[in-house]
Amino acid sequence: xxxxxxxxxxxxxxxxxxxxxxxxxxxxxxxxxxxxxxxxxxxxxxxxxxxxxxxxxxxxxxxxxxxxxxxxxxxxxxxxxxxxxxxxxxxxxxxxxxxxxxxxxxxxxxxxxxxxxxxxxxxxxxxxxxxxxxxxxxxxxxxxxxxxxxxxxxxxxxxxxxxxxxxxxxx
Ligand code: S3P
Numbered sequence: 670x671x672x673x674x675x676x677x678x679x680x681x682x683x684x685x686x687x688x689x690x691x692x693x694x695x696x697x698x699x700x701x702x703x704x705x706x707x708x709x710x711x712x713x714x715x716x717x718x719x720x721x722x723x724x725x726x727x728x729x730x731x732x733x734x735x736x737x738x739x740x741x742x743x744x745x746x747x748x749x750x751x752x753x754x755x756x757x758x759x760x761x762x763x764x765x766x767x768x769x770x771x772x773x774x775x776x777x778x779x780x781x782x783x784x785x786x787x788x789x790x791x792x793x794x795x796x797x798x799x800x801x802x803x804x805x806x807x808x809x810x811x812x813x814x815x816x817x818x819x820x821x822x823x824x825x826x827x828x829x830x831x832x833x834x835x836x837x838x839x840x
Pocket of ligand 1: 679704715748
């Protein structure tokens with residue numbers, strides 16, 4: 670049986686939102702994105718929130734938003750790159766749904782971040798060299814948490830069929 674709640678996790682620019690929309694469409698589920706939920710609820714973009722109130726407040730509100738999804742059914746939730754790494758969020762997702770880690774080489778993430786339209790507060794204002802070094806180190810520090818996911822898929826060439834099959838084969 671396909672789980673009621675599917676959490677898509679992974680580093681910045683790994684393609685989580687697009688994958689979650691595709692998986693949701695295939696399953697007839699609804700797709701959500703915790704950053705979008707945050708921006709809708711607080712009427713401020715994540716970048717501006719970071720600037721005004723700082724990361725600690727963001728993490729607290731992000732965790733509250735995540736946990737609200739525990740009341741939802743038939744949803745695929747794309748999370749922010751840092752969501753699994755704060756509080757008990759990773760454990761909570763594993764207890765309340767199934768986690769899918771979209772694994773992308775950090776150098777790929779680095780290239781995508783430099784081209785992304787949406788600015789990420791954690792990486793703003795860095796030179797190319799600083800950014801590359803930051804992304805590699807930051808990714809590696811988060812990897813042990815991402816690896817607690819139930820399912821892992823390669824983010825460079827995502828196969829939605831493979832994700833659906835893995836979800837179907839869960840015990
Ligand atoms: C963050 C990732 C962002 C957003 C915020 C913090 C992070 O989401 O939640 O800027 O800590 O990695 P994306 O992963 O969608 O870029």
